[in-house]
Amino acid sequence: MKVLVxxxxxxxxxxxxxxxxxxxxxxxxxxxxxxxxxxxxxxxVETKAAEEILDQYYESNTPDAVVHLGxxxxxxxxxLERIALNLDDFxxxxxxxxxxxxxxxxxxxxxxxxxxxxxxxxxxxxxxEDIEARLSYSAGAYLCNHVFYYSAYKFMDQGSxxxxxxxxxxxxxxxxxxxRLVEVILERLSST
Numbered sequence: 001m002k003v004l005v006x007x008x009x010x011x012x013x014x015x016x017x018x019x020x021x022x023x024x025x026x027x028x029x030x031x032x033x034x035x036x037x038x039x040x041x042x043x044x045v046e047t048k049a050a051e052e053i054l055d056q057y058y059e060s061n062t063p064d065a066v067v068h069l070g071x072x073x074x075x076x077x078x079x080l081e082r083i084a085l086n087l088d089d090f091x092x093x094x095x096x097x098x099x100x101x102x103x104x105x106x107x108x109x110x111x112x113x114x115x116x117x118x119x120x121x122x123x124x125x126x127x128x129e130d131i132e133a134r135l136s137y138s139a140g141a142y143l144c145n146h147v148f149y150y151s152a153y154k155f156m157d158q159g160s161x162x163x164x165x166x167x168x169x170x171x172x173x174x175x176x177x178x179x180r181l182v183e184v185i186l187e188r189l190s191s192t
Contacts, residue, residue, distance in 0.1 A: 001036050001064045002036075002037045002039070002062070002065075003036055003063055003065045004063040005026075005038065005039075005066075005068075005186075006042065006043050006067075007019030007020045007022060007023040007040075007042045007043070007069045008044075008045055008069070008071070008144075009043070009095075010045070011045035011092075011143075012093070013073065017042075017071055018169065018178060019042075020042045021170075021178070022182065023040050023042055023069070024042075025175050025178075026040065026178075026179045026182050030179050030183055033187055033190040036189075039057070041053070041057075043143075045095045046095045046096050046098075047094050047096075047100065048096075050143065050146070050147055051150060054147065062158075064161060065161045065162070066155070066161065066162040067165060067185055068144070068162070068163070069178075070143070070165075071167055075168045076132070076168050077133060077172070078131060078134070079165070080122055080133060080135050080136065080164075080165055081115070081137075081139040081144075081163065082114060082115055083113070083114055084112065084114075084139060084153075085111065085138070085139070085145055086105050086106055086110060086112065086113075086153075087102070087103070087105065087141055087145070088103045088104075088105055088141060088146055089101050094142075105146055105149045105150055105153070106149070106150070113149060113152040113160050115160060115162060115163045115164075116155075116158075116159035116161045117161055118189075121192075122163070122184075122185055122188055125185075125187070126181060126184055126185075129184050131173070131177055131180065131184070132172075136166065139164045144166065145164070
């Protein structure tokens with residue numbers, strides 16, 4: 001099974017993105033199931049650059065599952081996003097200064113795409129590890145939702161095996177807990 005896990009770099013108001021820290025620490029100490037080939041990288045908080053990096057990866061790789069991580073700065077628990085919306089509507093600029101309002105991510109694409117991954121089972125598995133998690137129906141309208149929809153659209157014909165996981169700030173989910181979160185998700189995905 002081939003899995004891609006991504007995080008994001010810093011952006012305005014978030015100098016140290018915990019998802020970048022989770023990816024970096026996971027790459028050093030995380031446990032990957034033996035039947036999983038894992039790729040990880042950190043995406044820039046830039047619309048076009050994130051798309052280009054994902055396109056370059058997807059040109060030569062067809063993952064069985066994609067797990068995008070992002071920060072929810074005002075949340076206190078992990079959120080497993082169920083629905084990706086075909087809408088960019090930024091309140092804040094991305095790192096290039098671009099503010100996109102009321103624009104589809106993929107012209108002519110469906111309004112919404114539901115994750116094809118077992119979101120409820122993933123939530124329950126996280127809770128068993130004492131990681132507070134809940135299901136959510138909105139990844140927002142910024143870069144988190146953008147990459148979620150962009151990837152889900154790419155794999156629509158294969159069941160959109162893409163999920164977005166919002167993590168809270170480090171005071172609510174430590175980097176070590178974030179590493180365990182990725183391990184739990186990989187364990188659960190590899191056993192389905």
